[in-house]
Amino acid sequence: MSEAANPAISLEKSNADQTKNAKTLFGFWVYIMTDCVLFASLFATYAVLHRNTFGGPSGETLFSLPNVLAETLMLLTSSFTCGLGILAARAKHKNKVLFWFLVTFVLGAGFLFLELTEFRHLVITGNSWRRSGFLSAFFTLVGTHGLHISIGLLWLAVLLAKITSKGLSKNNLRQLTLFSIFWHFLDIIWIFIFTIVYLMGALGK
Amino acid sequence: MDYFAGVLGKLNTHVFPTDKVTLGAAISIILGGLLALAFLTYTKRWKWLWKEWLTSVDPKRIGVMYIIVGLLMLLRGLVDALMMRAQQATSVGTSHGVVSVSTFQQLFSAHGTIMIFFMAMGLMFGLINLVVPMMIGSRDVAFPFMNLTSFWLFAAGMILINLSLGIGQFSAAGWLAYPPLSELRFSPGVGVDYWIWSLQIAGIGSLLSGINFFVTIIKMRCRGMNLMKMPLFVWSVLCTNLLIMFAFPILTVTLTLLFLDRTMGMHFFTSGFGGNPMMYVNLIWAWGHPEVYILILPAFGIYSEVVATFSRKRLFGYTSMVWALAAITILSFSVWLHHFFTMGAGADVNGFFGIMTMVIAIPTGVKIFNWLATMFRGRIHFASPMYWFMGFVGLFTVGGVAGVVMSVPPADFQLHNSLFLVAHFHTMIVGGVVFGYLAGITYWFPKIFGFRLNERLGKWSFWCWFIGFLLAFIPLYILGLMGATRRIDHYSASLGWQPLFIVSAIGAAIIAVGVGIFILQIIVSIFKRKDNIDYTGDPWNGRTLEWSIPSPAPSYNFAIEPVVSSRDPFWESKHLSKDVQPEVPHYKSITMPKNSSIAPIIGALSVAFGFGMIWHVWWLTIISLVAVIVSIIIRLSDDNTDYVIPASQVEKIELSYKEKRALAPKEKYA
Numbered sequence: 043m044s045e046a047a048n049p050a051i052s053l054e055k056s057n058a059d060q061t062k063n064a065k066t067l068f069g070f071w072v073y074i075m076t077d078c079v080l081f082a083s084l085f086a087t088y089a090v091l092h093r094n095t096f097g098g099p100s101g102e103t104l105f106s107l108p109n110v111l112a113e114t115l116m117l118l119t120s121s122f123t124c125g126l127g128i129l130a131a132r133a134k135h136k137n138k139v140l141f142w143f144l145v146t147f148v149l150g151a152g153f154l155f156l157e158l159t160e161f162r163h164l165v166i167t168g169n170s171w172r173r174s175g176f177l178s179a180f181f182t183l184v185g186t187h188g189l190h191i192s193i194g195l196l197w198l199a200v201l202l203a204k205i206t207s208k209g210l211s212k213n214n215l216r217q218l219t220l221f222s223i224f225w226h227f228l229d230i231i232w233i234f235i236f237t238i239v240y241l242m243g244a245l246g247k
Numbered sequence: 248m249d250y251f252a253g254v255l256g257k258l259n260t261h262v263f264p265t266d267k268v269t270l271g272a273a274i275s276i277i278l279g280g281l282l283a284l285a286f287l288t289y290t291k292r293w294k295w296l297w298k299e300w301l302t303s304v305d306p307k308r309i310g311v312m313y314i315i316v317g318l319l320m321l322l323r324g325l326v327d328a329l330m331m332r333a334q335q336a337t338s339v340g341t342s343h344g345v346v347s348v349s350t351f352q353q354l355f356s357a358h359g360t361i362m363i364f365f366m367a368m369g370l371m372f373g374l375i376n377l378v379v380p381m382m383i384g385s386r387d388v389a390f391p392f393m394n395l396t397s398f399w400l401f402a403a404g405m406i407l408i409n410l411s412l413g414i415g416q417f418s419a420a421g422w423l424a425y426p427p428l429s430e431l432r433f434s435p436g437v438g439v440d441y442w443i444w445s446l447q448i449a450g451i452g453s454l455l456s457g458i459n460f461f462v463t464i465i466k467m468r469c470r471g472m473n474l475m476k477m478p479l480f481v482w483s484v485l486c487t488n489l490l491i492m493f494a495f496p497i498l499t500v501t502l503t504l505l506f507l508d509r510t511m512g513m514h515f516f517t518s519g520f521g522g523n524p525m526m527y528v529n530l531i532w533a534w535g536h537p538e539v540y541i542l543i544l545p546a547f548g549i550y551s552e553v554v555a556t557f558s559r560k561r562l563f564g565y566t567s568m569v570w571a572l573a574a575i576t577i578l579s580f581s582v583w584l585h586h587f588f589t590m591g592a593g594a595d596v597n598g599f600f601g602i603m604t605m606v607i608a609i610p611t612g613v614k615i616f617n618w619l620a621t622m623f624r625g626r627i628h629f630a631s632p633m634y635w636f637m638g639f640v641g642l643f644t645v646g647g648v649a650g651v652v653m654s655v656p657p658a659d660f661q662l663h664n665s666l667f668l669v670a671h672f673h674t675m676i677v678g679g680v681v682f683g684y685l686a687g688i689t690y691w692f693p694k695i696f697g698f699r700l701n702e703r704l705g706k707w708s709f710w711c712w713f714i715g716f717l718l719a720f721i722p723l724y725i726l727g728l729m730g731a732t733r734r735i736d737h738y739s740a741s742l743g744w745q746p747l748f749i750v751s752a753i754g755a756a757i758i759a760v761g762v763g764i765f766i767l768q769i770i771v772s773i774f775k776r777k778d779n780i781d782y783t784g785d786p787w788n789g790r791t792l793e794w795s796i797p798s799p800a801p802s803y804n805f806a807i808e809p810v811v812s813s814r815d816p817f818w819e820s821k822h823l824s825k826d827v828q829p830e831v832p833h834y835k836s837i838t839m840p841k842n843s844s845i846a847p848i849i850g851a852l853s854v855a856f857g858f859g860m861i862w863h864v865w866w867l868t869i870i871s872l873v874a875v876i877v878s879i880i881i882r883l884s885d886d887n888t889d890y891v892i893p894a895s896q897v898e899k900i901e902l903s904y905k906e907k908r909a910l911a912p913k914e915k916y917a
Contacts, residue, residue: 058838061466065389069462072492076454080496083533087504087515087526094521096514171513175521178513182504200880213886 063216070220074227077190081231084183085238092243094175101180101243104169106160110240113156114232120149121229128222136210139218143202146225150195157188180239187235190228197221256863257437262415268330268346269353273413302842304391305802307695309398310376314688316405317369318766320361323409325762327358329755332719336752340740351736352419353438357408359422360442364449365405367542367676370684372401372456375484375545377691379460381793381800382478384469384809389462391840392882397456399850404449407857411441415861418442421734423531424505426516426524431509437861439509444857447502450495457491460484469792471811475569478791478814479562482569483548486576487541493580494537501530506860525590532583540579542676544572546683547614550636553686554618556787557633558625561815564617571610571617578607588656589663597656604654608647615640630787631705635686638713642678646671649724667727670720677716685712685765692772693786697799699779704768711761718754722747782911784904790818797904803837803892806901834897838889845882849875 092101127142161181164170171181198221205214264270287293300308330346331354338344346354380388388394411417418438420429429439464485468477477485505527507513514520516527555562562568584592584600618640627633649671653659662668685708693699726747731738738744772779785794792809793800795817813819852871859868 065462065466068466069389069458072458072461076458076492076496079493080500083497083500083530087500087530090523090526091515091521094523096519096521171507171511173520175514175517175523178507178515178522182507182513182515196876200883204884211886213884217883 059212066216067219070223074223077227081183081186081234084179084186085234088179088183088239091175091179096174096176098174098177099169100176100246101239102246104164105240105244107240107244109156109160110236113153114236116149116153116156117229117232120146120153121226123149124222124225128218131210131215131218134210136205139210140202140205143198143218147195147198147202150191150198150225154188154191154195157184157191161185184235184239187228187231190224190231194221194224194228197224254864254866256859256865258414258862258864264413264416266347266350268350269412269416272326276409276412297844298842301847302395302844304387304395304840304842304846306376306380306388306391306394307800307802309394310373310378311695312398313369313373313376313401316402317366317373317684320365320369320405321762322766324358324362324366325759327354327361329752329759330354331358332748332752332755334736336745336748338737339745339748343737348736349416349419352734353417355734356418356421356424356438356442357411360418360446361408362676363422363538363542364446365401365408367680367684368449368453369401369405370681370688371487371542371545372397372453374549374684374687374691375456375460375487377695378687378793379463379481379484380467381694381796381804382481382791383464383467383472384792384805384811385463385467386803386805386808386837387467387840388459389466390459392843392846392888393455394459395843395846396849397452397459399846400452400455400853401449403850403853403857404445404447404452406854407441407448407861408445410858411438411445415441423535425531426505426508426522426527427518429505429509430517432517439505440861443502443506443509444860447499447506448853448857450498450502453491454495454499457488457495461488461492464488469805469809469811475566476811476814478548479551479565479568479572480545480548482572483544483551486572487544489576490537490541490544490579494534494541497530498534498538501527501534504530510860510863525587528587528590529583532586533580536583536586537579539672539675540575542680543683544575546639546680546687547572549683549687549690550618550639552791553632553636553690554621555815556690556789557628557630557636558622559628559788560621560625562617563620563623564613565814567613568617571613574610575607578603578610582607585654585659587663588659594656601654601656601659605651608651608654611647615644631700631702631709632686632690634706634709635682635689638709639678639682639686642674642682642713642716646674646678649674662727664732665727666723666731666733669733670723670727673720673723674716677712677720682712690787691793693779693781694784694793694798694800696776698772698776698781699786700772701768701775701779704764704771708761708764708768711757711764715754715757715759715761719751719758720754722751722754726751782908784908785817788821790815792817795820797908801900801904803839803897806834806837806897807832832901834894834901836894837892837897839892841888841890843882843888845878849878852878 123142123145127139127146130138130142164177169177171178197217201214201217201221205218208214264273287296300312303309331351334344334346334351334354344351376388376394380386408417415437418424418429418434418441420434420439420442424439424442427433429442464477464481504513504515508515508517508522514522516522516524518524551562551568581603582600584590584596585604588597588601618636649667653662653668653671689700689705726744729742729744731742731744781798784797786798787794792811795809796804809816852875855871856868856875859865859871
């Protein structure tokens, strides 16, 4: 008797898949929590150093809020389209999944582009990370978020390629779920960066 | 010239060591490695090593590999310690001792780093891997591939730190590399970069392991084992992993910031440009203090298992033990500032952290009393794990009291950075952590290999460690009170310190004999394994699930997943004849994870990545980083990572164990 024909075994298999999913999901949440601690350390560092401009410019003069608003809108929208993509994945609409996650990818890439433009502008005007403790902390905190976004984009690109070739397999669906948790998490971190670094910085707090 | 700078980074022909001591160490490591390679080739074991060990995702094998690396690093750290003792015993007055000042600075930096990160962490993860899945009645960990990757990242860090002996030099900035000394301006060599990258890579491995075992314990316990029925070792590992998950990201950040300072010219911890060196000290201890509890909690867990088993009694005060662990876990994040009362944070801040430090001694005291109460009116069997436990109780209490003394900020102003402090934390780490892990290795060895370690040599090893420890560190307590600071490479003869330093060196030599006997014990036991063979799977009359399965444990641990209803399920099944396993078993096929060669590849690439970062060989860094990413993508795309052991084969394996068990001489359970 083949294993697939035996209902007891196939039931056991689907149970095993479920426990595997549960473990992976839980493990990923735990990982997200450790990443929270990582960002918390960087925020604390920024809080300690944000006045240490060493005679250089402070956030008040450096930050351009319209640019940051554009970044924020792009990232928030990408989180929304990511959610739509997950809904499509639940309904097993492969093409909709591809569409919404492609939109997510484009918005994420746009965010990254704007961020890098801002960094480039700062460096060109002589305000690189070498200028002061404040700018070191700024580049590292915002850059670490940007690095996470880049990793997310790479992950999403690979996932999209796999979904195109293999369809919505169990493995791919599981990874889509994990990706969406990751992406929403980065959104939340961005809200904190937006508030603590940019808004409070522009207000000179 | 520019061309070479592009290709080779900071590497040139002057990077090889010139002083005799370092050269000797490098050459002996290379010779040892060559000898091992020759042996493997001669006995044609390469394939066996690769297939059965290096790529194995079986946590028991991963555990053994961790322990082998941990013991090797114990030897390396021990040699560093012996040379430091030799230097301080001889470098007085007109004599300048056996090693140069710069070598001495590298010695104390390497000793601390290696002993904490690669000896203690290695033995800890080794024991966790060996025992936790079996104790919770599980066949595996939650993420087997990630577990093997963690080991290889740990091994990669270990390789990098030892490379510093032969290529370049190691950090001379102490084991925690405080800035501004560790900044580029004051440490322009590659030493601190070696320190940063070996710890960074190994630390990420530890973080992944922490997540892995946390999920394993939360999600994979067998039926009936609710949280308050978990063995105490499992509880201690759960708390340790919680600490790892909260503390290690801080280490990752701290090391990264120091790296950015040194390599990118940033100003986090520099003395100018708005940097703040004290922020580093805060960050590193916000990781560092939980780290010492990360090391000691599993040792507490081991003692709890050992003392209950060898007293033939239920552990006294289980619930209070669990709460004590939980209290230590939480409090350990509120004491970090006691490492630098002298920073000048003011009386209120110092007062708070001083009081919290005293408070954390309370749950530790609860545990000591519970262990003693477990022994009280027990039928105590003085096997060698019990020796380690009793040595621990004495030393740990002395060391703990010394710690409470230093938790008083005014007293700490006198004792800060003195040898009194050095003696204190060695009492905790050697007497607590190392004794615990050696007890654990002795205790669980038969479960993995099917035979016990030689008891007589084990006890000799203990006595050497114990007496050597007292001789080595009591003089340091006294010297510290006399005003001797740590890390001095030379002192004036008129101080009258030399006799005490000589006694301390003799003590260190006796500890070295103890380490030698421990290694000898393993070798002798392997050769004479027939004398100590264990047919029953339960050589110590144990209490918990791991002893209910045969030794050496099969790859799948449990042929039939156990169901438990009490805290000491195996003990009760033996004595109340309630079976954990059914009388006539009905075996089913078992799904297990396949071995993976991607994990060791990621380890090797991490060495290359770190090496490139240290020496600014950027092409190597980029290529290996891309290769790591590709390896991960390949692994994530692999849908076929499991294999099935058919029921018939499980039955065959289990029957062979039963036959073996029938051979056992009628037992001597007391």
